[in-house]
Amino acid sequence: MVSFTVLASGSKGNSSVVSCVSATGGATRILVDAGLSCRELFRRMRQVGEDPSTLDAILITHEHQDHINGLAVTARKLGIPVYFTEATHRAWVRQVSPRKRITYAEWAEQYRQQKQAAQDAAAHSAEVLADNPEAEAAADTIRCNFTPGPQDERDPDELAPEDCEPVESAPVKFGPVEMKAVSEPCPPVPDPARLPSVEYFRAGESFSIGDIAVSPFTIPHDAADPVGFVFTAEGTRLAVATDLGYMPPNVQAQLRRCDLIMLESNHDLEMLRDGPYPWSVKQRVLSRVGHLSNDATATFLEQTYDGTATYLILAHLSESNNLPELARIAAERALCSKPSLLANRLYLASQQEPLAPVCF
Ligand SMILES: [Zn+2]
Ligand SMILES: [Zn+2]
Numbered sequence: 412m413v414s415f416t417v418l419a420s421g422s423k424g425n426s427s428v429v430s431c432v433s434a435t436g437g438a439t440r441i442l443v444d445a446g447l448s449c450r451e452l453f454r455r456m457r458q459v460g461e462d463p464s465t466l467d468a469i470l471i472t473h474e475h476q477d478h479i480n481g482l483a484v485t486a487r488k489l490g491i492p493v494y495f496t497e498a499t500h501r502a503w504v505r506q507v508s509p510r511k512r513i514t515y516a517e518w519a520e521q522y523r524q525q526k527q528a529a530q531d532a533a534a535h536s537a538e539v540l541a542d543n544p545e546a547e548a549a550a551d552t553i554r555c556n557f558t559p560g561p562q563d564e565r566d567p568d569e570l571a572p573e574d575c576e577p578v579e580s581a582p583v584k585f586g587p588v589e590m591k592a593v594s595e596p597c598p599p600v601p602d603p604a605r606l607p608s609v610e611y612f613r614a615g616e617s618f619s620i621g622d623i624a625v626s627p628f629t630i631p632h633d634a635a636d637p638v639g640f641v642f643t644a645e646g647t648r649l650a651v652a653t654d655l656g657y658m659p660p661n662v663q664a665q666l667r668r669c670d671l672i673m674l675e676s677n678h679d680l681e682m683l684r685d686g687p688y689p690w691s692v693k694q695r696v697l698s699r700v701g702h703l704s705n706d707a708t709a710t711f712l713e714q715t716y717d718g719t720a721t722y723l724i725l726a727h728l729s730e731s732n733n734l735p736e737l738a739r740i741a742a743e744r745a746l747c748s749k750p751s752l753l754a755n756r757l758y759l760a761s762q763q764e765p766l767a768p769v770c771f
């Protein structure tokens with residue numbers, strides 16, 4: 412049996428589960444994007460009868476926050492691999508690493524200066540200690556003074572360097588010489604980009620996870636290397652295509668002969684134009700690397716869609732610039748334009764609640 416479950420969809424978090432349970436009892440379960448907190452993902456999975464501990468892998472479409480919010484904690488808790496394109500992985504690592512972006516030349520200069528300062532400090536300390544035997548004994552007692560920052564709900568693994576606040580050490584007097592306490596090397600700070608294992612894939616190159624074949628394809632969106640997926644298992648084809656500014660020919664081709672399509676229907680054009688977003692954000696959403704409007708999705712359904720999907724799921728609806736009724740009406744009007752499309756069942760994915768699993 413093959414099933415597809417939308418746990419959440421929208422700008423506050425996207426996540427779905429693709430499952431294949433074979434007749435022999437073998438099972439493969441893939442989490443597509445981890446846009447909710449780990450706790451909320453697990454809660455929603457249990458709500459629809461899925462056991463989070465049975466997940467085999469996490470697949471990431473792109474690095475935007477609403478697709479990766481709970482990624483690191485979820486992957487570490489389950490100890491499962493995460494599949495990215497290499498560019499998306501790099502972008503995600505940069506995003507979660509608490510470092511400011513610098514050029515290589517700046518980094519090399521900083522490194523040289525730090526090394527020089529460390530050498531100078533070591534030479535100075537050696538001179539002081541040579542002159543003051545008491546200081547040598549006192550130096551042994553100085554410890555690294557780092558304490559964790561305010562407690563929060565995050566996984567302890569998530570604590571980043573800014574969560575450690577250095578405690579000022581009082582100057583220590585050594586006879587006639589005053590010197591600042593020199594801390595021992597601090598314990599290594601947990602790496603926020605640490606994952607149990609990372610697997611790379613490329614758009615256009617299919618691969619398999621257990622019994623599920625995965626075909627990633629490029630989508631036009633303002634991320635490092637965004638993709639949609641077609642999943643094939645036991646002869647059933649499921650497509651996921653959200654976060655795309657328009658419907659290019661390669662995406663149209665991927666959405667043929669599918670049994671289920673989850674397709675973006677992000678905004679109503681009038682609501683977006685009259686809505687609260689700043690002009691620059693409106694331009695971004697409307698652009699060819701933004702999001703599909705209800706009208707663009709309807710145009711695809713009316714003009715290009717081959718009508719083979721038993722289930723159509725409208726997804727990634729904007730909470731500010733869309734209404735479920737508007738998305739539904741636009742899609743239904745398009746489907747009604749051709750009698751062959753009337754058998755398609757139309758669902759709307761929600762931000763607040765998971766959809767009941769669709770089973771084949
Ligand atoms: Zn996005
Ligand atoms: Zn998104």
